Amino acid sequence: MAAFPQSHHDPLNILMAPSPLPGLREHEAAPSLFPTRGSYNLVHASKVFPKRMPLYLLKKITNDFSEDRELGTGAYGKVYKGVHKNGETIAVKLLHSMPGLDDKCFEEEFQNLSRLQHKNIVRLIGFCHETQREFVPHEGNMIFADSKRMALCFEYMHNGSLDKYIFGIIVLFFSCMISLIHLK
Numbered sequence: 001m002a003a004f005p006q007s008h009h010d011p012l013n014i015l016m017a018p019s020p021l022p023g024l025r026e027h028e029a030a031p032s033l034f035p036t037r038g039s040y041n042l043v044h045a046s047k048v049f050p051k052r053m054p055l056y057l058l059k060k061i062t063n064d065f066s067e068d069r070e071l072g073t074g075a076y077g078k079v080y081k082g083v084h085k086n087g088e089t090i091a092v093k094l095l096h097s098m099p100g101l102d103d104k105c106f107e108e109e110f111q112n113l114s115r116l117q118h119k120n121i122v123r124l125i126g127f128c129h130e131t132q133r134e135f136v137p138h139e140g141n142m143i144f145a146d147s148k149r150m151a152l153c154f155e156y157m158h159n160g161s162l163d164k165y166i167f168g169i170i171v172l173f174f175s176c177m178i179s180l181i182h183l184k
């Protein structure tokens with residue numbers, strides 16, 4: 001049975017988690033993302049299940065996906081540092097719109113990532129899947145069209161990604177080799 005209810009009327013509903021979330025009793029339902037009183041721990045709350053994060057919130061915490069918040073670029077999109085007003089930090093991967101990345105593909109990827117829970121795997125803590133109406137250039141004119149924004153939010157890794165370490169180790173290895181050759 002699908003973990004998410006499918007709706008043929010509203011494509012955004014395909015990612016809406018039922019309430020209360022599976023495995024939780026009514027009084028244990030995951031708290032809202034938005035802090036209502038005191039500080040709210042984004043990362044802790046998402047230990048229950050990745051949460052829907054509205055686009056406006058992701059824009060707010062990434063300074064509207066500004067360049068100075070870019071952490072890196074992968075095959076599927078850019079990754080931004082999102083800093084919540086309470087100081088919590090997350091990594092927001094804003095997916096490129098690309099052929100083949102439809103709602104079904106996004107949902108499958110989301111389901112797979114949600115199931116991955118291991119201390120050595122960066123944890124998915126939220127997602128965003130929204131359609132906005134906006135002016136876009138089209139054949140020399142500006143037209144009003146639907147634009148889909150999809151993002152995946154992960155725990156922020158303070159030390160960056162493993163590939164930087166591997167690259168660092170390779171550089172260190174070759175510098176040592178060159179020093180040894182010079183000593184000979």
Ligand SMILES: Nc1ncnc2c1ncn2[C@@H]1O[C@H](COP(=O)(O)OP(=O)(O)OP(=O)(O)O)[C@@H](O)[C@H]1O
Nearest residue numbers: 071072073074075076079091154155156157160161
């Ligand atoms: N959770 C994170 N915390 C901090 N930095 C991150 C995080 N995730 C990604 N990054 C940064 O963003 C860069 C791009 O990450 P991304 O996962 O998009 O691409 P990738 O690691 O090349 O994998 P792929 O393109 O296959 O998805 C990484 O190299 C890293 O520097």
